[in-house]
Amino acid sequence: MIAIMIVAHVPLASALVDCARHVIGHDPEVISVDVFPDECAADSAPFLSKRIIAADQGHGVLVLTDLPGATPSNISVTASHLAQEAGVPCCVLGGVNASMLIRAINYRQSNLEDVATGALAGATQTLRRVD
Structure with a gap:
């Protein structure tokens, strides 16, 4: 099974997991990582790569991030490269x-x-437009 992780500006990652839990009616087994305003990619990526590696169940990790080019995305991309170097298939989508x-x-x-x-x-x- 593919592991799923959301890395986004605080509190969006946690909120999206809560939303998914509400919609599907059970724990979605998605890891949320809320990124605080003072975090940077260079400092946070090694920690996140360890979380990605730990999340892998043998089939890879899909990392979903909010704004391409923003800090959570930059952290995710750097961390995914570190995880891939460790042998964990990883894909980041913004x-x-x-x-x-x-x-x-x-x-x-x-x-x-x-x-x-x-x-x-x-x-x-x-x-789509709904009105």
Whole structure:
């Protein structure tokens, strides 16, 4: 099973996990990492890479982050490279939303590339004007 981790500005990571729990009706088994304003990639990435390595169940880790290019994303990218050097398959996707997360949870039995592709589709296919 693909491990899923959300790395986002505080309190978004925790809030998205709570949202997923509400929607699917049980613990989504997603790791949340809320990044505080004073954190930086150089200091935080080694710690996050250890969490990614620990989260891996043998099939890889999908890391979802909020704003591409922002601190949580930069930490995630650096940490994922460190985890990959340690032999853990890892993919980082930016722009996380609830639909992306739910899709990833529902299809996490597939391989990492398929879960990442499905998560991106879930994120974009649900964007629409509703009025």
